[in-house]
Amino acid sequence: MTAARGRGRVATGALSAALALAIAAVMLFPLFWMLASSLKTPQELQASPPVWLPAAPSLDAYRQAFSVVDYGRAFVNSLIIAGGTTAGILLTSLMAGYVFAKHRFRGKALLFNLVLATMFLPPIVTLVPLFKVIEALGLVDTYLGAMLPYLANAFGIFLMRQFIAGIPDELLESARIDGASEWTILWRIVTPLLGPAVASLLVFAFVYHWNSFLWPLTVLQSERMHTVVLALNRLVSYTSAIRFQNVVMAGAAVAVLPSVLIFLLLQRFFITGVATTGVKG
């Protein structure tokens, strides 16, 4: 009886390990294909059935990708836009999140629900007037134009409110008795207690805006302002033939790498962020 059960458990263990491997293979295969293709020769790319591994891996495609589009410049643009937007989101989210968590005023619940409602709004709905507003401000094709509409968002305010609500009121009360202003309390007492929450907002906002496409596509019109994602889009439109697949895949690998690296280094913050919004909705 015990032996049978033990054998059953071993079998289940092996089965679930096999299932786990199969899932991992499905998830990783497209990324493997991207890297493998980026190292292949044009001849290998035009073979049918396809060659899975390059016989003599070559970095030529990366050199070509960098010569077709200015990835260096695009990296700087992406860094400035994603970084600036993230900084703005952090500031506005902490400030508004603190008020929604710890201040009391008439209509607060209604106002908070209105803020949350903006999360439902597909960006395409506001795209035309948004573009006209940015155009009227003379900000088309500028960093500020790319960032300005996204410096505050409902997700950030919601996330910060959830975490700040967990801070004991006595802590804030004693600071107030000591004569601290709300501004000081927010930055000196509340923010330092939010370590992981702030980190998860930072990484989420950064990766989200690093990856964003629709708004940059609309507002950044000259090539020298293009982000990495827009540069990749340009590369595809230049070189979509199958023999250039290595160049496009090299370009994709360059665009994918920063987000994946940030995730792998800081993944616990991503998981915290997702889990919090899901559980406390």
Added chain:
Amino acid sequence: MLTRPSTATWLLLAPGLGLLLAFVVTPVLLTAWISLNEWSMYTPLSGMTYVGLKNYLSLFGDRVFNAALRNTLAYAGLCLVLILPLSFLLGQFLYRGLARGRAALRSVLFVPYMIPTIAVAIIWSYLYSPLYGPLNQVLGAFGLPRQAWLGSVDTALVSLVIFNVWQTIGYYTVLVIAGLTQIPDVYYEAALIDGANALQRTRYVTLPLMRRTLLFVVVIALINTVQVFEPVYVLTQGGPANATNVLSFQVYRTAFEFGQAGRASAMAFVLFLVLVAAVGAVMRLLRGSPEGGP
């Protein structure tokens, strides 16, 4: 104790709410107003002429728009039908089924969610390549018929659905796992004592207690899929024969390529209403049952 409102309250709220007011609320109202006008994007706002509901009424007979509406609903529906059970099963598997390597598998599942969608679309377009891609080769190895994938009216939309599920499933799985961790073990222990088998425990303990989480998954998935744009823009431009044309893409094209901002705004508003109606219906469906969530 919470503090009473003071100047600080309003000063701290001003930047965030001001930006949302300027760049979300005002543009929505402007879209609503523009949708009632005839206006070319390339002329100043003063060139608008009020036409009432004409833009909306003209959408009824517009074949391209109707195809985009149908495709958007089909895309969102198909994604949902795959994402909901898959994320639930994967979540269960990661949380209860797998003994070792949980964190590693969770990371592997989550990685594609971090990647720019246009990179995902590009990578998959090569996987789908009928002659040079590995997917048809794998199908052939199992004796299955080769597919035209993005090249055929019948399979193009499904091809977009498949890589959306691949890209986002890890995110939804993490949501499910977060929900599962909230269920106290005592419920399962009690069910075991009552002699409930694994299927019964899932049916009578997990599912009822997961209602809120699953509702959240459905709502987020709806919001995300109804606005699909990038793969259509980068890979198919709505083709072949409008088989992958979706509302976001049609709005973009109508406004920025054809310059018909009024018409595009009416389409955008229809998209918004479709989303609100779908989310409303799901909320009623999942909230309405008598058992009630935690």
